[in-house]
Amino acid sequence: MTQLAVEYFFLIFISCCGVLQFVAARRKLRGLSFFQRAISGYLFAVLAIAGAFCWFFIVKNRCVPGLEGSEVFALFIAGSLASFIFTASLSSVINRKLRLSMGEDNPSEEPGLDSLKRMTYFQAIAGHFRRKGGEQSNP
């Protein structure tokens, strides 16, 4: 059962990495993307999701008793969170030369996922805490 749990975690982790690259390519979230071109993001997404599902469901027989519903739910949450952390970290390293625009050029702009069109996740978070620190020192 432990092996099944580990394998399910990796299914979710790899699939969610694919989903995040699909979303980054579709919504032009440059700061979350591993690739310069959108087509590479789509290709990665298809390969990651299809590959993970084929590996999990075709290579081994999954019609066996295994994980409880709550365990599946917890593994899904853990896998998707891990994939977001991995994607945010790797894309922040790959795109570290993206210009930090928000917070310096347009401090009144609404934060959110759209900010990742112009900066990486780490830049966005660093900008957020810098602004917060500035607000506290200048009330």
Next chain:
Amino acid sequence: MPIIDRFMRLVGNDYFILTGMALVVFTLWFSGRDPEHRERNQRAVWCALIGVGFACAVVAICNAFYDRPRPFDRYEVELLFYRPTDPSFPSNTAATAFAFASGIWLGNRTVGWLLLLPAFLASFARVFIGVHYPFDILGGALAGISASLGALLVLRIFEPFPTWVLKTMRKLYLA
């Protein structure tokens, strides 16, 4: 036919359809034409997730009070699956799948209709492979749909807490 049996074993197993639906829900969290549309999608995702939690609770309560034997316990059936040991009514898979689909449908009709298709397919497959009666599926589907409606009600009652959570997640660039 062996190929249909294999297909039904795949879509009727405990992970395939539900994991696929959860991935669609995960995608929906990040999707939307503009921030307002995305926020609507994210509220639908909350509704679906809470609905799934409620649906599982409803199934657990039903199982505690009514232990209906599986079809393979009563009849000679060609079982294409392992022998689950929990009660047959209501179907947990149907409850979860319909909670996902109806929870999303309440916020995004297009994706909600699309998710109903795998929910029906998984439910049909569970009967085909011999682990449920059709009435178990009906009970599960009703449990899932009513759980999502309950989740929507809870989200409205606890307003502005859901809005605050979304706003905080947006500040952390997670929404």
